[in-house]
Amino acid sequence: MRDATAQAGDDNEAVEIVGDKVEMVEVSKHPDPTIPVTDLSLADIERRRSHPVQWAAYAIAVLVAIIAPYWLGRMLAVRNTAWLTDKLNVFTPQGMAFLAWTVTLVTIACLGLAIVDSGRWLWRIIFAFALAGEQLAAGVSLLKFDFWYSTYVVYGDSAAVANAANLGIIAAGFGVAVFAVIWVGLLVVIRKDSPLNVLTRSWASFILFFAIEVIALLVVMFGGLLTTV
Template sequence: MAGSAQSTDGSNEVAEIVDGRLEEVDVSKHPTPSIPESDLSLADLERRRSHPAQWIAYVAAVLVAIIAPYWVGRTLAVQRTAWLVAHMSAFDTRGLVFVSWTVTLVALTGLGMAVVESQTWLWRIVFVVGLAAEQFIAGLSLLKFDFWYSTYVVYGKAAYLANATNLGIIAAGFAVAVYAVVWVGLLVAIRKDSPLNVLTRSWASFILFFAIEAIALLVVLFGGLLTTV
């Protein structure tokens, strides 16, 4: 038989009767609240943390990264064509594909990591920088839906250089579209209690993303596409 009595001296012990004897027993203190009392609601606290001015500036930076570099690159392609061809000719077509694919991959990776690591601005900055670089290269190579007509008009016999650059960007973009379809399919098809559920983890999704991107690059480099445009 056991009984207990609260301590009256404010200590962290109580007197408890164990087997007919009175003993002092340690007990846990009640946790002290770490958040001060406030009249603000949770919505008010989240609103204060949102920093709308920063997001407005960031959206503006993204828009600038989309428009300005493409315009600069396109202007150089039209007005400094000979100079640009001389510098692009230093690269092999596969090298141009790899450069444009890599730059686009950096932008896409920054976007993905910005979604996953939403509390840090590092990956958002990486995305903007990568996007600006990709748009600049797209402007240089006159990227659009039927780019091969524009590149032939501007670059003439050297159009294959710009076409190769465009293929690198398109490969990275097409690969991320395939990845999105495959990833959503895995989320829908795999049950939560299935051993294959490990494929839906974040680290597995990034491995899948880079694997599909690498396959797309290899298809462009060695699949004969460079000789068709």
């Protein structure tokens, strides 16, 4: 058993007492420092990494993605109804519901990935573009709480496709709400040392999220809602 350690030499060796004997043993060599010496404090370093101008530009881009596409969609619905109706009639109600649900799902999923994987800008960029697409669909379909009245006034007998788009967006939003309740419930109920704690891991949470979203879509497409509104 080693009892003491002597000073290490320049050749990566040191004299140590092993049991009752003095032996020359090899020791690990500390690597050269890779972080340069600086007078900056940790707060100064964090400020340099924050990039406030970049974040401000991104916030403005997100606001534009929320406002401009929705305004454009509503303007097309009100002022170019005949042209827009001709384009929308290419889709079946089921196809439009699936398309609107997919765009909304991508928006929500990219927002979650941007929070989890905060070091990458890829998810934030995709989120902004997907948000613009979702807002455009919401504007075209005149999305609001009692959308079926507005869509019937604007689109008349062709309102089924616009209603389907609204139902697709609402289904994705409802799926998020259900997932949030279940996930928070799991965090509260499951103990940290329980084997079931694996259900709160990021990969398990995403599987649960997509499963709930698929169920919400199936309810809209095959639950009779497309023919009700």
